Amino acid sequence: MHNDTLALITILGMALVTYITRAGGFWLMGLVTPSPRIEAWLRQIPGAVLMAIIAPTVLASSFAETLAALATALVALRTKNVLVAMLIGVGTVSLLRLVLK
Amino acid sequence: MRRANLSESQNQNKNAVSEKMTFTLSGALLGARRAIPVAISAFTVGLVFGILARQAKLSIVQALLMSSLVFAGASQFVALSLWTVVPLPVITIILTTFVVNMRHLLMGAALRPWFSRLSPSKVYTSVFFMVDESWALATSYFAAGGRDGAFLLGGGLMLFVAWVSSTVVGQTVGASIQNPARWGLDFAFTAVFIALLVGMWKGKSNFFAWAVAAIVAIAAAHWLPGKWYILLGGIAGSAVGAMTDAQ
Numbered sequence: 001m002h003n004d005t006l007a008l009i010t011i012l013g014m015a016l017v018t019y020i021t022r023a024g025g026f027w028l029m030g031l032v033t034p035s036p037r038i039e040a041w042l043r044q045i046p047g048a049v050l051m052a053i054i055a056p057t058v059l060a061s062s063f064a065e066t067l068a069a070l071a072t073a074l075v076a077l078r079t080k081n082v083l084v085a086m087l088i089g090v091g092t093v094s095l096l097r098l099v100l101k
Numbered sequence: 102m103r104r105a106n107l108s109e110s111q112n113q114n115k116n117a118v119s120e121k122m123t124f125t126l127s128g129a130l131l132g133a134r135r136a137i138p139v140a141i142s143a144f145t146v147g148l149v150f151g152i153l154a155r156q157a158k159l160s161i162v163q164a165l166l167m168s169s170l171v172f173a174g175a176s177q178f179v180a181l182s183l184w185t186v187v188p189l190p191v192i193t194i195i196l197t198t199f200v201v202n203m204r205h206l207l208m209g210a211a212l213r214p215w216f217s218r219l220s221p222s223k224v225y226t227s228v229f230f231m232v233d234e235s236w237a238l239a240t241s242y243f244a245a246g247g248r249d250g251a252f253l254l255g256g257g258l259m260l261f262v263a264w265v266s267s268t269v270v271g272q273t274v275g276a277s278i279q280n281p282a283r284w285g286l287d288f289a290f291t292a293v294f295i296a297l298l299v300g301m302w303k304g305k306s307n308f309f310a311w312a313v314a315a316i317v318a319i320a321a322a323h324w325l326p327g328k329w330y331i332l333l334g335g336i337a338g339s340a341v342g343a344m345t346d347a348q
Binding site: 027030037051059082083091092093 | 142145173175177179182189197199201207209213216217225288291299302306310316333335336343
């Protein structure tokens with residue numbers, strides 16, 4: 001468990017910067033117009049960040065993780081349900097860790 | 102989760118005639134009703150967030166504060182994955198949250214033609230509750246001729262209630278899960294991110310961006326300490342994406 005004060009500061013900081021992104025777009029548009037390239041860049045950020053988070057685990061740890069990632073992606077594609085995909089992914093990785101050991 | 106499509110909204114904005122905007126309870130209720138299907142889906146994601154918040158050792162008060170004050174799914178999951186680092190990387194988490202949520206800038210910008218006719222207090226309250234799903238519903242409602250500004254707030258509040266309540270339920274349920282690694286729960290974050298990524302796939306404009314993000318992240322995770330690979334991979338990937346995405 002982390003220091004409660006540090007955790008609270010972190011959450012309040014996250015809340016502040018997130019509100020700045022929500023209010024800032026409306027406010028800034030009164031001053032400037034973003035170029036199509038900047039729009040495209042902002043659109044691509046969430047996907048790229050998520051990919052950067054998972055890549056070392058999925059592609060550079062062990063075979064069990066890579067296979068379970070594939071199973072998760074297939075289930076997510078078919079069901080469009082994050083909860084179901086997560087359960088299948090977690091189940092697959094725990095089975096494969098037993099088998100591949 | 103849906104992606105901001107500003108070029109489309111801009112075309113719609115050009116057609117937006119400068120007629121009066123209202124801001125009524127019935128507009129808010131309409132927005133809330135239209136948001137029910139996505140609120141159900143947000144509820145299941147919020148359950149997952151609550152369970153993982155528990156695994157990351159967030160107390161129920163901390164999880165509740167994060168979901169109600171930040172109210173932005175992807176960035177909250179990213180924060181949880183950094184929460185395991187000791188000591189807590191405060192600056193890294195706040196900076197990463199900002200970067201992940203920068204897409205809101207676009208969404209807010211796209212509201213300008215309609216919302217510039219509302220009072221600042223209505224605008225700056227409504228945008229606190231603006232998430233990808235409620236924004237997408239509201240812009241299509243405005244584009245179809247709807248002129249009640251409270252529509253966005255109503256949809257946002259519906260999603261807010263779903264998100265915060267499911268966080269609490271998930272965090273409580275998560276308490277009953279012992280020894281998470283044994284059940285493969287250490288993989289849960291990765292699985293959630295994969296599922297979110299599948300929903301973000303919009304075709305080949307993502308391919309090079311994601312490939313570069315993956316390669317840079319793997320290299321950075323290998324050679325650099327801490328969690329720098331997340332920001333480096335994210336910035337490199339999205340920069341490449343900006344080049345392949347722009348028309």
